């Protein structure tokens with residue numbers, strides 16, 4: 001029997017902040033952009049559970065959060081620190097794994113089949129892991145355990161916060177069936193609406209649907225939906241997690257502040273990067289632009305997508321947006337660069353492989 005667990009850190013960025021600022025514990029706290037007294041742009045990256053009680057959520061405009069809860073604690077984002085904590089957590093998680101696949105900064109799948117001979121053993125090991133993460137690192141996490149990745153992931157959502165949930169193979173279908181269709185792994189907001197309009201309100205509705213109809217409506221995605229709704233997922237925990245990057249840089253013949261010329265260069269480089277990425281069969285999650293000014297000052301700006309993408313067009317889009325957002329108007333540029341990073345091996349038509 002396969003046994004797979006998904007470890008996901010609870011309210012990760014704020015939990016990291018609580019660790020170094022214990023005084024904010026138990027108070028509503030948010031990591032995100034500066035709310036600037038309700039005038040701030042940007043969003044809430046995450047909120048602790050005390051803040052979630054007031055409706056504060058990841059992705060919510062920061063000014064809105066501020067209107068709802070002025071006296072919450074608003075903290076700026078410190079990625080380097082969260083990365084450092086993430087590395088510590090992942091190193092520990094790895095020691096419990098036959099196979100280890102990190103899928104985002106705060107989340108990893110592990111295959112524990114050869115170490116845990118049955119459900120009880122799996123539970124016991126994961127309890128120990130959870131305790132160790134708490135004792136050695138000081139952070140709370142939630143763990144889902146099942147016989148495949150899909151159900152392990154959804155079990156971990158159920159276990160939140162600070163819990164463990166085991167869903168046995170013969171319980172998986174029942175476990176999933178009551179969930180709203182939007183909770184099914186890989187179903188985003190748009191897809192949820194489409195599915196609901198077709199009358200599939202719960203995962204159970206999808207599981208009972210005629211697969212032929214689903215494939216007619218949604219092509220290969222329909223088949224995947226049907227399998228997922230029925231708790232079936234054969235995909236393996238992918239050990240060969242690679243982090244690498246592909247980039248291009250261009251130095252202008254003469255320093256320029258001409259937006260047209262610069263974005264044209266960005267688009268061309270994005271296209272090249274996209275082609276190279278395709279050739280290598282990878283997907284990216286982070287787009288970075290490099291701006292070097294006439295005075296040789298250099299500026300790197302990145303954006304992380306919420307999903308992994310293989311779309312070259314998206315590189316150009318994000319890179320141009322970054323340029324428009326961060327380039328100082330009128331400043332002349334000597335050089336501009338585009339880079340994509342944070343790859344996972346791209347396995348064919350895997351539209352639902354958006355774990356992060």
Ligand code: DCP
Nearest residue numbers: 008009010011012013014045046047058059106
């Ligand atoms: N994050 C982000 N942008 C988002 C969502 C999340 O930058 N739209 C960041 C902040 C989170 C971290 O990624 O702390 C992990 O995201 P999760 O979705 O796992 O959410 P949390 O860990 O914050 O909360 P939960 O306890 O629900 O897992």
Ligand code: CA
Nearest residue numbers: 008009010106
């Ligand atoms: Ca999390």
Ligand code: CA
Nearest residue numbers: 008104106107
């Ligand atoms: Ca996560």
